[in-house]
Every structure is written in C-alpha cells, then in structure tokens.
Amino acid sequence: MAGLVELAAFLIWHPDSVPGQIKGYLSSFLLITLGLVLSGPWLTRWGATLLARRTQRPATLIAVRRLADNPAAGFRAVSGLVLALLVMTATLGVITTMTEERDHPHGGPQFNHLLVNELSNGYDQDHRPIGMGRPAPPELIERLRAVPGVRTVLLSHPVAEAVPVHSADGDDTAGQVVDCRQLDPIVLYGHCAPGAQSAYVSGVWHGWRDETGTQWPTAPYTAEQLAGLGVLNVVVDSDGSTAAVEQARTMVDTAYPGPRQAMTLAESWKQAGAETHAYQQLADAVILATFPIAGCSLAVSVAGSIGERKRPFSLLRLTGVPLGTLRRVVAMESVVPLLVMATVAVGVGLLAADLFLRSQLTYSLHALGAGYYVTVAAGLTAALAIIGATLPLLRRITGPETARNE
Numbered sequence: 451m452a453g454l455v456e457l458a459a460f461l462i463w464h465p466d467s468v469p470g471q472i473k474g475y476l477s478s479f480l481l482i483t484l485g486l487v488l489s490g491p492w493l494t495r496w497g498a499t500l501l502a503r504r505t506q507r508p509a510t511l512i513a514v515r516r517l518a519d520n521p522a523a524g525f526r527a528v529s530g531l532v533l534a535l536l537v538m539t540a541t542l543g544v545i546t547t548m549t550e551e552r553d554h555p556h557g558g559p560q561f562n563h564l565l566v567n568e569l570s571n572g573y574d575q576d577h578r579p580i581g582m583g584r585p586a587p588p589e590l591i592e593r594l595r596a597v598p599g600v601r602t603v604l605l606s607h608p609v610a611e612a613v614p615v616h617s618a619d620g621d622d623t624a625g626q627v628v629d630c631r632q633l634d635p636i637v638l639y640g641h642c643a644p645g646a647q648s649a650y651v652s653g654v655w656h657g658w659r660d661e662t663g664t665q666w667p668t669a670p671y672t673a674e675q676l677a678g679l680g681v682l683n684v685v686v687d688s689d690g691s692t693a694a695v696e697q698a699r700t701m702v703d704t705a706y707p708g709p710r711q712a713m714t715l716a717e718s719w720k721q722a723g724a725e726t727h728a729y730q731q732l733a734d735a736v737i738l739a740t741f742p743i744a745g746c747s748l749a750v751s752v753a754g755s756i757g758e759r760k761r762p763f764s765l766l767r768l769t770g771v772p773l774g775t776l777r778r779v780v781a782m783e784s785v786v787p788l789l790v791m792a793t794v795a796v797g798v799g800l801l802a803a804d805l806f807l808r809s810q811l812t813y814s815l816h817a818l819g820a821g822y823y824v825t826v827a828a829g830l831t832a833a834l835a836i837i838g839a840t841l842p843l844l845r846r847i848t849g850p851e852t853a854r855n856e
Contacts, residue, residue, distance in 0.1 A: 453481030513782035527751035530744030539799025563690030599694025640664035
C-alpha cells in the first residue's frame with residue numbers, strides 16, 4: 451500500500467530531475483515488491499480460512515488447516531512464481547501501452563509530413579532549455595520556402611521564464627515563443643489570438659497530441675525581436691514528397707549541424723516504435739528465463755515439504771487414508787496460495803503500471819493482449835504440472851517402514 455500511495459502521489463507532485471524520478475519510482479516498486487512478500491503469508495492464511503468455510507472435503511480441510519497453522523511455509527513455495535508474475539504484469543503493462551501510444555500518435559497521420567529538427571538537449575528542472583541553435587539566417591527561411599512542396603517554416607525560440615498555459619493535455623508550461631505568421635498555417639499546432647504577433651507554446655513538435663483547438667497566450671515579442679533569438683526547433687511543413695523532404699532536410703542539417711538529424715514525424719514514430727519493441731523483446735526474454743527458475747524453486751519446495759512430513763503421511767496411510775487423498779492434500783497446499791497470490795500479483799502489477807504511466811508519461815493503461823493471458827495461463831499450468839510431478843514421491847517415502855518406531 452505504501453508503494454502504491456507513493457506512485458499515486460506522483461500524479462500530484464512529480465520529481466523534475468531524472469535522478470529524482472529514478473529514486474522515486476525505484477523506491478515505489480521496491481516497496482510494492484517487499485509488501486507483496488511480507489503480506490504473502492497473511493493473504494495465504496486468509497485464503498485458506500475462506501476456503502475452509504466453504505468445503506467439507508477431507509483433503510481440502512487437512513490442507514487449509516496446515517496453511518492456516520503455517521502460512522509462511524505455504525507462501526514460500528510459490529513466492530518465486532508470484533514475484534515473477536508481478537514483474538511480468540507491470541513490465542508488459544508499461545511496454546504495451548508505450549508501444550500502442552507511440553505506434554498511434556494522438557495527432558494521427560496528418561503529422562507524418564512535418565520535418566522537425568530539435569536543437570535543444572532537453573530541459574532543466576525549471577523548464578528552461580539546455581542548449582539551442584544560433585539565430586536563423588534570413589536566407590535559410592527564404593531558401594526553404596522556395597523549395598517546391600514546402601508550405602511554411604516554423605521556428606521556436608526560448609523565453610527567459612516558462613509561462614503556464616492550457617493545452618490539449620490540460621495545464622502545462624510553455625518555455626518557447628513563436629511567430630504567429632509561421633504558427634497559424636500549421637493548424638495541428640494550434641493558433642494565436644486574433645491580432646497577436648507572437649505566442650507562448652509548449653513542446654508540441656513531436657505530434658503526440660493534436661492542438662488544433664488550442665489558442666496559445668499572446669507573447670510580447672515582435673517579429674524583429676524573435677529574429678535575434680536562438681532557435682530551439684525548426685519545423686518544415688511540406689506536401690510530404692520525397693524531393694521536398696530531402697531538400698529541406700539537407701538545408702536544415704547544413705545550417706544546424708549536430709548529433710541529431712532532422713526527421714519527419716513519421717520517421718520519429720517509427721524509431722520510437724522500434725525502441726519500445728526492443729524493450730518488449732528484452733522483457734519477454736527476462737520473463738521466459740524467470741518462470742523456469744521459479745518453477746524449479748517450486749518443485750524443490752514441494753518435494754522438501756513432502757520429505758519433512760513423511761512420517762505424518764505414513765501414519766495417515768496406516769489409518770486408512772487413501773494415497774489419492776494425501777496427493778490432493780499436497781496439491782491443495784500449493785494451489786491455494788498460488789492462485790490467491792497470483793490474483794493479487796496481477797492486480798497490483800496492473801495498478802502499479804497504470805499509476806506509473808499516468809504520472810510519468812500521461813498515458814492510460816491499455817488492455818494487455820492475448821499473449822499476456824496465454825503466458826500467464828501457461829505459467830500457472832506449468833506450475834501445476836510441476837506440483838503434480840512431485841506427487842509420486844508420496845508412495846515411495848510414506849510406506850509402513852517410515853512409521854515404524856525403533
């Protein structure tokens with residue numbers, strides 16, 4: 451609960467610096483993981499008590515009585531699988547949402563033809579840009595506009611202090627100013643107030659949202675003053691033809707050489723999608739490696755539990771308890787905590803992923819695909835098969851000789 455509350459608090463107050471964000475989110479997920487481990491025995495006892503009230507089967511009653519007496523041992527056997535399920539659910543929830551959001555930007559395909567060259571290296575905790583390009587030479591704008599297929603050129607410039615604005619995503623801060631004559635033709639980026647020469651804008655250049663209906667606040671800059679300011683972004687609006695895009699790209703990159711090449715938003719989205727797909731493949735590899743290890747841990751725990759109680763089981767067999775009943779006892783002792791804790795792990799993982807996405811990326815959690823549910827079902831089925839594979843030990847180690855007193 452403490453970890454989830456900390457994640458929820460980031461919806462209201464969010465760390466500005468990257469180190470602060472790393473520490474905050476890392477502590478949240480560590481608290482969630484620790485809480486799941488510490489609450490596992492209590493939840494196991496709760497599940498066993500609830501089941502005991504609803505059954506009269508001998509095997510189930512024996513199993514839930516032992517779980518109620520020693521819930522820590524029951525949870526310990528399945529703890530590896532439960533933690534793997536928590537990590538898998540939270541990871542896939544975040545990656546799936548990022549992939550779908552960035553494969554289908556809010557602005558839609560209308561943004562595809564926009565060519566953007568971002569000249570700053572991000573923003574500091576006061577929302578001020580880190581680095582910028584020199585003031586744009588007048589001949590650059592004229593040459594770009596002369597390219598067949600280019601409709602308009604938009605430059606954004608830094609401001610001394612960020613200004614609060616209201617955009618499509620709600621309240622935001624604007625650390626840039628633009629010339630209204632350049633902004634208004636690009637309808638998807640919003641518009642200026644009637645008669646305004648310049649306006650404050652937020653970072654809308656990557657096209658993650660459509661600002662068509664946004665009217666940006668007026669800024670007190672003239673066109674001549676803007677011409678003397680450094681440049682943060684160069685946006686070229688064209689008809690999307692290869693000739694227009696490549697000529698504009700060459701001119702912009704020649705005027706502002708740097709580590710990043712000017713890219714159309716379609717190219718940026720494709721690159722972002724490739725990165726998130728790579729993260730998803732990495733997460734799949736981790737999950738496929740984690741589940742078998744957790745399964746081996748489960749097999750060792752169940753076999754050890756049978757070995758520790760071979761004499762009580764032998765005495766039960768001597769009193770006439772069928773071997774099948776004892777097998778159901780052993781199975782129920784693992785199945786009850788496994789199903790209870792798996793349900794909790796999935797729910798907590800989805801909630802943690804949603805809170806992280808909302809606070810860090812302003813995304814809402816997307817429904818996980820069929821692959822996730824197939825993986826979960828396969829993992830639980832494999833766990834049940836592992837439990838079943840240990841049951842033949844009962845016949846071997848619970849014979850009459852085990853119950854003999856010397």
